Amino acid sequence: MSANQSATTSDYDLDIPIPASASGLRQGLTSYGDAHFSLFLRKVFIKALGYSEDALSRPIIGIVNTYSSFNPCHANIPQLIEAVKRGVQLNGGLAIDFPTISLHESFASPTSMFLRNLMSMDTEEMIRAQPCDAVVLIGGCDKTTPAQLMGGISANKPIVHLVTGPMMPGSYKGARIGACTDCRNNWAKFRAGTIDVEDISAINDELAPTVTKTKVSSNRTLNNILKAGTCGVMGTASTMACILVALGMMPFKGATAPAVSSARQRIAEESGKLAVDAAATRRVPQALLSRESFLNAMTVLQAIGGSTNAVVHLMAIIGRHPTVAGTIDLSTFDDIGRRTPLLVDLKPSGKNYMTDFHNSGGMLALLHALKPLLYLDVMTVSGKSLGEEIDSAPYARVPRSSPTNCLHSLADPLYPASSLVVLRGNLAPGGAVMKASASKDRTLLQHSGRAVVFANSADLAARIDDPELDVDADSVLVLQNIGPVGNPGMPEAGLIPIPRKLSEKGVEDMLRLSDGRMSGTAGGTIVLHISPESSNPDSVLGVVQNGDMIECDVEKRLLHLRVSDEEIEQRIASRKLKLEATVTASATQTRGYRGLYMRTVNQAQQGADFDFLTAAGPT
Structure with a gap:
């Protein structure tokens, strides 16, 4: 009898119980009152997709798909999914993608932040509900990556992050421009009357310029695959990508490689491999992430001149971690800021773009510069410590005098401290x-x-x-x-x-x-x-x-x-009395998600998470 036949036979042997700690297809069985029937029925439907018994015996790596035609920042996700699948399957896993909510800053009313907690719930419950041994979380636009990490920590299965990558800058009248610092700067000039409607219209065409055309069939059909990527400055998307690297949840190059680059595809393949390895050793986020991991993230936040949004996101993420929650507050950010200079010369604090940061060595170069300020023994999703990862990664230092280098040193910072x-x-x-x-x-x-x-x-x-x-x-x-x-x-x-x-x-x-x-x-x-x-x-x-x-x-x-x-x-x-009555009535009488949000959201210094989603639970 072959190994596959043996596995199949044992699945149907009513005298062999299916343990609660089972992995692969046998984990988290649907409740029908008969575990063996549950597994039998699950196999019926998964085989409808053409999977063999050999495929179904492998570790299952879920791939979160946040593609949406309303989300140009995520337009390269179909290609990233294919590259992740390649990485999973080359390393002995079975890759299965599934969708969750997709959030884009400009297409979410009243604001994507309103939906961040909903996305975290969606992510958590889909990871928890489906038979995944590990999950690759693909996202990019501002509230996506924090929502995914919040949900991933709460679900506590092995996770690897993969961001869609920053867009390339455009050009107007010989000057580089890019979303979205230049969106705001030029709109301010338009409001002030220093540029006219023709200028602002032409600038609008160049702020998110990245697009490719890919042949997708043999019948001469061309499909425009928008690969704009996330904002190409140190906005929230880029900030959170850098923080994911600092936390050890993503490969070094994953934060800065452009969305349209071949490097982005190779990073996706590497993420698939990492997920298979993490599944084999059960490297779950609650075990990987420590207080020191988050202190490293705050150090990187200050050194890159990152988004203020990252403060509220990090407090929400920390609030999901059972042992770290309560050990860090806003004062911790300020304490770390006082000893951390700004080293990365990117808009809006500087003048450059994420492509320049990538060409300056990206996060690996920054972490080399920050080594005296970092906790190097914290663990990463690779199974190595952060220090081991930094020391083992190939690194060619870009000369400070190079016109493409936007990275300063601790001895010569862009801003002395407390960005x-x-x-x-x-x-x-x-x-x-x-x-x-x-x-x-x-x-x-x-x-x-x-x-x-x-x-x-x-x-x-x-x-x-x-x-x-x-x-x-x-x-x-x-x-x-x-x-x-x-x-x-x-x-x-x-x-x-x-x-x-x-x-x-x-x-x-x-x-x-x-x-x-x-x-x-x-x-x-x-x-x-x-x-x-x-x-x-x-x-x-x-x-x-x-x-x-x-x-x-x-x-x-x-x-x-x-x-x-x-x-x-x-x-x-x-x-006070009038306001209390108004707020209470509004919160208690509002239906649906909006009512849930108003009744349970906590304040900014706690991360604006829902109280019942925190590690401590509802208050």
């Missing part, structure tokens, strides 16, 4: 976040000014360009009610536009405050994630009034409303 800072004070007792290195006017890092308050996004849209708006260049723009609950979804509306009457006079930056978020591709002197958010009855942000004096001092980490404690208490008391 991202955490501010506190009576205006933000729960903390607030700022990317200080992206400030366009460094004098604003120590500034006091008169508040110009907008009650919500609609109020902002209605009044920001009003010629009669009482505002000057020293004013502090304050936007309320765009926090996790207040919007809901915590949109990327924190980049409050410069009022047109000021931008037309050449004002390019102002101190701006909100309880919302800002795209990682954006720059400016902007305070975000103020907590508690303004919709909270106890929020000081919620009672700021026009004309109040606000002080921001980055060196002192201070964000202060210059109003007496007695006056603040009176303002809070006067709005």
Whole structure:
């Protein structure tokens, strides 16, 4: 009797129980009351796809497919899936892809952040429900990778991350441009009247330029395969990709290789191999990731001048880990920032693009530079320590004098320390976040000014360009009610536009405050994630009034409303009962996912996750 026949016979031997710890096709059987019948029926339907008994006896590697025609950042996923399958099957596994939610920043209303937790639930439950020995998580656009890691940690099966990769820059009038820092910079110029409608229209064509045409059949049919990739600057997508490498969940080159490159396909194949190896040794994320792993991630975040979004994502990810949750808070980010310089010269903190970072040696070169600041004994998904991985990877140092090198050294940083800072004070007792290195006017890092308050996004849209708006260049723009609950979804509306009457006079930056978020591709002197958010009855942000004096001092980490404690208490008391009744009624009477979100989302300093999804469970 052959090995395959023996395996088949044992599957149908009613005297041999199927253990709860079974792997491959025998794990997580559907509940029919008869485990052997469950396996028999599972084989009936999987064989409908043409699989042999030999194929079905191998480790099963799931491949998460987040392709969507609404998601150009993920347009190369069909090709990546094929490369991952090749890597899996060359190394003795059986690759089976399955879909989950796909999120894109520009196509999700009201904001993709509103759906991040839903995607994490989808990812967790599909990993848990289906018979996978390991999973390759393919994603890219901003909220995708954090959602996948949140779900992957909670499901706690072996996972390997594969991002779609950054897009290439375009060109306009001889200058390189790329999504999405240049989207925002040029839109600001258009608002200010320094470029016209013909310019902005032509620029629109060049900001996401990457596309290829591939012949897909023999009947002369050509299929346009959009391979734009993610934003080609140090926005949230690129930041999270670098953080995945720092956490040891992805190969070094996986963060920076362009979406259209052959290297991206080879990385996908390598990811398939890694997944088979991780399945064989049961390298699960809760065992791999430690507190020191996340400290490394924060060090990399500061060194790359990464997105402020990464702070809220990392707090949500940490909150899913049973032993790390509670050991790290916003102060940890700030402590690490004080000893970590900015080394990567990329927009919005610098001037270059992800292709330049890749050509400078990418994450491997950065980790070599950061070795004195890293915990090198933490484990990676390869089974080696981070230090072993760094030392064993082929590495050719790019000379600092090379025009393509955008990587600085610890001795010669782009910014001395604290690219991202955490501010506190009576205006933000729960903390607030700022990317200080992206400030366009460094004098604003120590500034006091008169508040110009907008009650919500609609109020902002209605009044920001009003010629009669009482505002000057020293004013502090304050936007309320765009926090996790207040919007809901915590949109990327924190980049409050410069009022047109000021931008037309050449004002390019102002101190701006909100309880919302800002795209990682954006720059400016902007305070975000103020907590508690303004919709909270106890929020000081919620009672700021026009004309109040606000002080921001980055060196002192201070964000202060210059109003007496007695006056603040009176303002809070006067709005509290009404606001509590309104918020409670809104949350309890709202149906569906929106209602679930409003009732259970926690605050920004906790990651804006749902309380019942955290490792600690519901409060």
